[in-house]
Amino acid sequence: MDDLLAWLRATIEGDLTQAKAADEASPGPWxxxxxxxxxxxxxxxxxxxxxxxxxxxxxxxxxxxxxxxxxxxxxxxxxxxxxxxxxxxxxxxxxxxQQPRDTIARCEAELALLDVMVSIVDQLDEIAYGEGQGAGDPDHPGEPLYGPSTYLVKRFAKGYRHRPGFNPEWVSD
Incomplete structure:
Protein backbone atom coordinates (compact mmCIF):
# COMPACT_ATOMS: atom_id res chain seq x y z
CA MET A 1 0.00 0.00 0.00
CA ASP A 2 2.90 2.36 0.73
CA ASP A 3 4.20 2.04 -2.85
CA LEU A 4 0.74 2.75 -4.26
CA LEU A 5 0.24 5.77 -2.03
CA ALA A 6 3.68 7.20 -2.84
CA TRP A 7 3.19 6.69 -6.58
CA LEU A 8 -0.33 8.13 -6.51
CA ARG A 9 0.73 11.20 -4.54
CA ALA A 10 3.71 11.80 -6.85
CA THR A 11 1.51 11.43 -9.93
CA ILE A 12 -1.09 13.90 -8.65
CA GLU A 13 1.60 16.36 -7.52
CA GLY A 14 3.19 16.08 -10.99
CA ASP A 15 -0.15 16.92 -12.61
CA LEU A 16 -0.53 19.88 -10.24
CA THR A 17 2.93 21.22 -11.10
CA GLN A 18 2.28 20.85 -14.82
CA ALA A 19 -1.13 22.55 -14.59
CA LYS A 20 0.35 25.50 -12.67
CA ALA A 21 3.05 25.88 -15.31
CA ALA A 22 0.45 25.76 -18.12
CA ASP A 23 -1.71 28.33 -16.34
CA GLU A 24 1.27 30.63 -15.95
CA ALA A 25 2.32 30.21 -19.60
CA SER A 26 -1.18 30.66 -21.06
CA PRO A 27 -3.67 31.81 -18.44
CA GLY A 28 -7.23 30.62 -18.86
CA PRO A 29 -9.94 30.30 -19.50
CA TRP A 30 -8.90 28.39 -22.61
CA GLN A 98 -8.59 20.37 -19.38
CA GLN A 99 -8.44 23.93 -18.10
CA PRO A 100 -5.32 24.40 -15.97
CA ARG A 101 -7.34 26.06 -13.21
CA ASP A 102 -9.74 23.07 -13.14
CA THR A 103 -6.84 20.61 -13.06
CA ILE A 104 -5.22 22.60 -10.23
CA ALA A 105 -8.46 22.51 -8.22
CA ARG A 106 -8.97 18.79 -8.93
CA CYS A 107 -5.41 17.89 -7.93
CA GLU A 108 -5.67 19.89 -4.70
CA ALA A 109 -8.96 18.14 -3.89
CA GLU A 110 -7.52 14.71 -4.72
CA LEU A 111 -4.48 15.29 -2.50
CA ALA A 112 -6.78 16.32 0.36
CA LEU A 113 -8.93 13.20 -0.18
CA LEU A 114 -5.82 11.06 -0.25
CA ASP A 115 -4.73 12.54 3.09
CA VAL A 116 -8.14 11.68 4.57
CA MET A 117 -7.99 8.12 3.23
CA VAL A 118 -4.48 7.61 4.65
CA SER A 119 -5.62 9.01 7.99
CA ILE A 120 -8.51 6.54 8.06
CA VAL A 121 -6.15 3.64 7.31
CA ASP A 122 -3.91 4.77 10.20
CA GLN A 123 -6.88 5.12 12.58
CA LEU A 124 -8.23 1.67 11.66
CA ASP A 125 -4.81 0.16 12.32
CA GLU A 126 -4.70 1.76 15.76
CA ILE A 127 -8.19 0.45 16.56
CA ALA A 128 -7.42 -3.04 15.27
CA TYR A 129 -3.90 -3.45 16.61
CA GLY A 130 -3.36 -0.78 19.23
CA GLU A 131 -1.30 2.37 19.03
CA GLY A 132 2.33 1.72 18.17
CA GLN A 133 1.63 -1.78 16.84
CA GLY A 134 2.06 -0.72 13.22
CA ALA A 135 -0.04 -1.25 10.18
CA GLY A 136 -0.89 -4.58 8.79
CA ASP A 137 -2.62 -7.88 9.01
CA PRO A 138 -1.04 -9.99 11.76
CA ASP A 139 -1.73 -13.17 9.77
CA HIS A 140 0.17 -11.75 6.77
CA PRO A 141 3.14 -9.67 8.02
CA GLY A 142 3.92 -6.70 5.82
CA GLU A 143 0.43 -6.68 4.31
CA PRO A 144 -1.80 -3.65 4.95
CA LEU A 145 -5.12 -3.84 6.71
CA TYR A 146 -7.81 -4.38 4.07
CA GLY A 147 -10.61 -2.20 5.32
CA PRO A 148 -12.96 0.34 3.74
CA SER A 149 -10.27 2.99 3.40
CA THR A 150 -7.95 0.60 1.55
CA TYR A 151 -10.83 -0.22 -0.78
CA LEU A 152 -11.32 3.51 -1.44
CA VAL A 153 -7.62 4.09 -2.14
CA LYS A 154 -7.58 1.21 -4.62
CA ARG A 155 -10.69 2.46 -6.41
CA PHE A 156 -9.30 5.99 -6.46
CA ALA A 157 -6.00 4.71 -7.92
CA LYS A 158 -7.81 2.91 -10.75
CA GLY A 159 -8.48 6.34 -12.23
CA TYR A 160 -4.75 6.58 -12.90
CA ARG A 161 -4.28 3.06 -14.28
CA HIS A 162 -3.14 4.27 -17.72
CA ARG A 163 -0.28 6.34 -16.31
CA PRO A 164 3.39 5.34 -16.48
CA GLY A 165 4.52 3.44 -13.41
CA PHE A 166 1.10 2.09 -12.48
CA ASN A 167 1.21 -1.46 -11.12
CA PRO A 168 -2.05 -3.42 -11.65
CA GLU A 169 -1.25 -5.57 -8.62
CA TRP A 170 -1.85 -2.52 -6.43
CA VAL A 171 -5.56 -2.61 -7.17
CA SER A 172 -6.20 -6.32 -7.60
CA ASP A 173 -8.77 -7.70 -5.20
Whole structure:
Protein backbone atom coordinates (compact mmCIF):
# COMPACT_ATOMS: atom_id res chain seq x y z
CA MET A 1 0.00 0.00 0.00
CA ASP A 2 2.90 2.36 0.73
CA ASP A 3 4.20 2.04 -2.85
CA LEU A 4 0.74 2.75 -4.26
CA LEU A 5 0.24 5.77 -2.03
CA ALA A 6 3.68 7.20 -2.84
CA TRP A 7 3.19 6.69 -6.58
CA LEU A 8 -0.33 8.13 -6.51
CA ARG A 9 0.73 11.20 -4.54
CA ALA A 10 3.71 11.80 -6.85
CA THR A 11 1.51 11.43 -9.93
CA ILE A 12 -1.09 13.90 -8.65
CA GLU A 13 1.60 16.36 -7.52
CA GLY A 14 3.19 16.08 -10.99
CA ASP A 15 -0.15 16.92 -12.61
CA LEU A 16 -0.53 19.88 -10.24
CA THR A 17 2.93 21.22 -11.10
CA GLN A 18 2.28 20.85 -14.82
CA ALA A 19 -1.13 22.55 -14.59
CA LYS A 20 0.35 25.50 -12.67
CA ALA A 21 3.05 25.88 -15.31
CA ALA A 22 0.45 25.76 -18.12
CA ASP A 23 -1.71 28.33 -16.34
CA GLU A 24 1.27 30.63 -15.95
CA ALA A 25 2.32 30.21 -19.60
CA SER A 26 -1.18 30.66 -21.06
CA PRO A 27 -3.67 31.81 -18.44
CA GLY A 28 -7.23 30.62 -18.86
CA PRO A 29 -9.94 30.30 -19.50
CA TRP A 30 -8.90 28.39 -22.61
CA UNK A 31 -11.25 28.48 -25.61
CA UNK A 32 -11.40 26.78 -28.99
CA UNK A 33 -11.37 29.81 -31.31
CA UNK A 34 -12.01 27.76 -34.44
CA UNK A 35 -10.08 27.19 -37.63
CA UNK A 36 -7.90 29.78 -39.27
CA UNK A 37 -9.66 29.14 -42.58
CA UNK A 38 -6.84 30.31 -44.83
CA UNK A 39 -6.39 27.05 -46.71
CA UNK A 40 -5.71 23.39 -46.23
CA UNK A 41 -2.33 23.99 -44.58
CA UNK A 42 -3.84 26.21 -41.87
CA UNK A 43 -7.13 24.50 -41.09
CA UNK A 44 -6.01 23.50 -37.61
CA UNK A 45 -8.27 24.27 -34.70
CA UNK A 46 -6.83 27.00 -32.50
CA UNK A 47 -6.89 27.22 -28.73
CA UNK A 48 -6.34 30.49 -26.94
CA UNK A 49 -6.27 31.63 -23.34
CA UNK A 50 -7.02 34.93 -21.63
CA UNK A 51 -6.33 38.31 -23.24
CA UNK A 52 -2.70 39.43 -22.96
CA UNK A 53 -3.53 43.12 -22.56
CA UNK A 54 -2.39 43.92 -26.11
CA UNK A 55 -4.69 44.57 -29.05
CA UNK A 56 -4.49 43.99 -32.79
CA UNK A 57 -6.62 44.71 -35.83
CA UNK A 58 -8.82 42.05 -37.40
CA UNK A 59 -10.50 42.28 -40.78
CA UNK A 60 -14.11 41.10 -40.90
CA UNK A 61 -14.91 39.69 -44.35
CA UNK A 62 -18.66 40.12 -43.91
CA UNK A 63 -18.65 43.78 -42.90
CA UNK A 64 -15.41 44.56 -44.77
CA UNK A 65 -14.23 46.55 -41.76
CA UNK A 66 -11.26 46.30 -39.46
CA UNK A 67 -11.91 46.13 -35.74
CA UNK A 68 -9.51 46.40 -32.85
CA UNK A 69 -9.58 43.15 -30.87
CA UNK A 70 -7.70 41.84 -27.83
CA UNK A 71 -4.71 39.59 -28.41
CA UNK A 72 -5.35 36.27 -26.72
CA UNK A 73 -2.59 34.20 -25.12
CA UNK A 74 -1.63 31.31 -27.40
CA UNK A 75 -2.14 27.72 -26.28
CA UNK A 76 -2.16 25.88 -29.62
CA UNK A 77 -2.52 28.13 -32.65
CA UNK A 78 -1.63 27.94 -36.32
CA UNK A 79 1.68 29.61 -35.55
CA UNK A 80 4.44 27.02 -35.56
CA UNK A 81 6.03 28.44 -32.39
CA UNK A 82 2.71 27.98 -30.56
CA UNK A 83 2.34 24.31 -31.40
CA UNK A 84 0.75 24.44 -34.83
CA UNK A 85 -2.87 24.06 -33.77
CA UNK A 86 -4.88 20.89 -33.31
CA UNK A 87 -6.02 18.92 -36.34
CA UNK A 88 -9.19 17.32 -34.93
CA UNK A 89 -11.98 19.38 -33.45
CA UNK A 90 -12.77 16.70 -30.86
CA UNK A 91 -9.15 16.81 -29.66
CA UNK A 92 -9.22 20.62 -29.48
CA UNK A 93 -12.48 20.54 -27.52
CA UNK A 94 -10.98 17.97 -25.12
CA UNK A 95 -7.89 20.15 -24.56
CA UNK A 96 -10.19 23.04 -23.69
CA UNK A 97 -11.95 20.82 -21.12
CA GLN A 98 -8.59 20.37 -19.38
CA GLN A 99 -8.44 23.93 -18.10
CA PRO A 100 -5.32 24.40 -15.97
CA ARG A 101 -7.34 26.06 -13.21
CA ASP A 102 -9.74 23.07 -13.14
CA THR A 103 -6.84 20.61 -13.06
CA ILE A 104 -5.22 22.60 -10.23
CA ALA A 105 -8.46 22.51 -8.22
CA ARG A 106 -8.97 18.79 -8.93
CA CYS A 107 -5.41 17.89 -7.93
CA GLU A 108 -5.67 19.89 -4.70
CA ALA A 109 -8.96 18.14 -3.89
CA GLU A 110 -7.52 14.71 -4.72
CA LEU A 111 -4.48 15.29 -2.50
CA ALA A 112 -6.78 16.32 0.36
CA LEU A 113 -8.93 13.20 -0.18
CA LEU A 114 -5.82 11.06 -0.25
CA ASP A 115 -4.73 12.54 3.09
CA VAL A 116 -8.14 11.68 4.57
CA MET A 117 -7.99 8.12 3.23
CA VAL A 118 -4.48 7.61 4.65
CA SER A 119 -5.62 9.01 7.99
CA ILE A 120 -8.51 6.54 8.06
CA VAL A 121 -6.15 3.64 7.31
CA ASP A 122 -3.91 4.77 10.20
CA GLN A 123 -6.88 5.12 12.58
CA LEU A 124 -8.23 1.67 11.66
CA ASP A 125 -4.81 0.16 12.32
CA GLU A 126 -4.70 1.76 15.76
CA ILE A 127 -8.19 0.45 16.56
CA ALA A 128 -7.42 -3.04 15.27
CA TYR A 129 -3.90 -3.45 16.61
CA GLY A 130 -3.36 -0.78 19.23
CA GLU A 131 -1.30 2.37 19.03
CA GLY A 132 2.33 1.72 18.17
CA GLN A 133 1.63 -1.78 16.84
CA GLY A 134 2.06 -0.72 13.22
CA ALA A 135 -0.04 -1.25 10.18
CA GLY A 136 -0.89 -4.58 8.79
CA ASP A 137 -2.62 -7.88 9.01
CA PRO A 138 -1.04 -9.99 11.76
CA ASP A 139 -1.73 -13.17 9.77
CA HIS A 140 0.17 -11.75 6.77
CA PRO A 141 3.14 -9.67 8.02
CA GLY A 142 3.92 -6.70 5.82
CA GLU A 143 0.43 -6.68 4.31
CA PRO A 144 -1.80 -3.65 4.95
CA LEU A 145 -5.12 -3.84 6.71
CA TYR A 146 -7.81 -4.38 4.07
CA GLY A 147 -10.61 -2.20 5.32
CA PRO A 148 -12.96 0.34 3.74
CA SER A 149 -10.27 2.99 3.40
CA THR A 150 -7.95 0.60 1.55
CA TYR A 151 -10.83 -0.22 -0.78
CA LEU A 152 -11.32 3.51 -1.44
CA VAL A 153 -7.62 4.09 -2.14
CA LYS A 154 -7.58 1.21 -4.62
CA ARG A 155 -10.69 2.46 -6.41
CA PHE A 156 -9.30 5.99 -6.46
CA ALA A 157 -6.00 4.71 -7.92
CA LYS A 158 -7.81 2.91 -10.75
CA GLY A 159 -8.48 6.34 -12.23
CA TYR A 160 -4.75 6.58 -12.90
CA ARG A 161 -4.28 3.06 -14.28
CA HIS A 162 -3.14 4.27 -17.72
CA ARG A 163 -0.28 6.34 -16.31
CA PRO A 164 3.39 5.34 -16.48
CA GLY A 165 4.52 3.44 -13.41
CA PHE A 166 1.10 2.09 -12.48
CA ASN A 167 1.21 -1.46 -11.12
CA PRO A 168 -2.05 -3.42 -11.65
CA GLU A 169 -1.25 -5.57 -8.62
CA TRP A 170 -1.85 -2.52 -6.43
CA VAL A 171 -5.56 -2.61 -7.17
CA SER A 172 -6.20 -6.32 -7.60
CA ASP A 173 -8.77 -7.70 -5.20
Missing amino acids: VNTGQDGQGSDTDAWQIHGAPTGDTTWKYDRETEQETEVPVLSPVATTEYDDGGGVWKREAADHIVL
